[in-house]
Amino acid sequence: YTTIGEGTTIYPSASIGTKTQDLKFRGEKTYVTIGKNCEIREFVTINSSCQESSIVSVGDNCLIMAYAHVAHNCTVGKGAILGNNATLAGHVTVDDYAIISAFTPIHQFSRIGSFAMIGGMSRVTHDVPPYTLGAGIPFKYGGLNIIGLKRHGFSLKTRQELSKAFTLMFRSKLHPTEALRIIENECEPLPEIKNWLNFCRETKRGLMGLQGIVAMREEEYSDENLEMEENALSKKS
Numbered sequence: 001y002t003t004i005g006e007g008t009t010i011y012p013s014a015s016i017g018t019k020t021q022d023l024k025f026r027g028e029k030t031y032v033t034i035g036k037n038c039e040i041r042e043f044v045t046i047n048s049s050c051q052e053s054s055i056v057s058v059g060d061n062c063l064i065m066a067y068a069h070v071a072h073n074c075t076v077g078k079g080a081i082l083g084n085n086a087t088l089a090g091h092v093t094v095d096d097y098a099i100i101s102a103f104t105p106i107h108q109f110s111r112i113g114s115f116a117m118i119g120g121m122s123r124v125t126h127d128v129p130p131y132t133l134g135a136g137i138p139f140k141y142g143g144l145n146i147i148g149l150k151r152h153g154f155s156l157k158t159r160q161e162l163s164k165a166f167t168l169m170f171r172s173k174l175h176p177t178e179a180l181r182i183i184e185n186e187c188e189p190l191p192e193i194k195n196w197l198n199f200c201r202e203t204k205r206g207l208m209g210l211q212g213i214v215a216m217r218e219e220e221y222s223d224e225n226l227e228m229e230e231n232a233l234s235k236k237s
Helices: 146-151 156-170 176-186 191-202 213-220 223-236
Strands: 002-004 015-018 032-034 045-047 056-058 132-135 140-144
Touching: 002 015, 015 032, 032 045, 045 056, 140 146, 140 156, 146 156, 156 176, 156 191, 176 191
Parallel strands: 002 032, 015 045, 032 056
Antiparallel strands: 132 140
């Protein structure tokens, strides 16, 4: 079942609400909802959800450029832009006003934060925090999406506080948990800072640039590894 919002334009050869490519699908009723005033360009594919209890949702005022793909159980927020051949795997969430540039795949279950911008021909395998700018293989952050934030009317004070949060999170040598604690205590309690904190704390796949850091540190100091180090030292002595 597919619902198309008022004012949305769908261009030739686009496919909306077609059967999911998820092999677990067993023929249930499935749903796609497209918001108002969207532009869905040529050869875009938006698959249906893979269970009756789920939905594929595209918000109002989105631009989905030619050959982009939105897979099962994805959620695309309002005002988001998907460039040509941008590819969302299943269960991806793209928050409001995020931009994913051309030829960029997003790994399943990943989340792209609001007002983030991802450059073309990148590869995204984990979550990307809101308000950031990044690109490449391997993926690297360029800082905040300053131009995008200015265009959307974010104040200088807000941009400065977000810059502090970004620096603590990605440019310091602090453990992410400690960085988030400092951000919460030292940055102004703006809605954008709260959004940053919530996003980073709620991540399930880990953040691009920080994924695995906790696991690596836990492994480094595990009892098993310490025992192995002690045995190695004993043999040397």
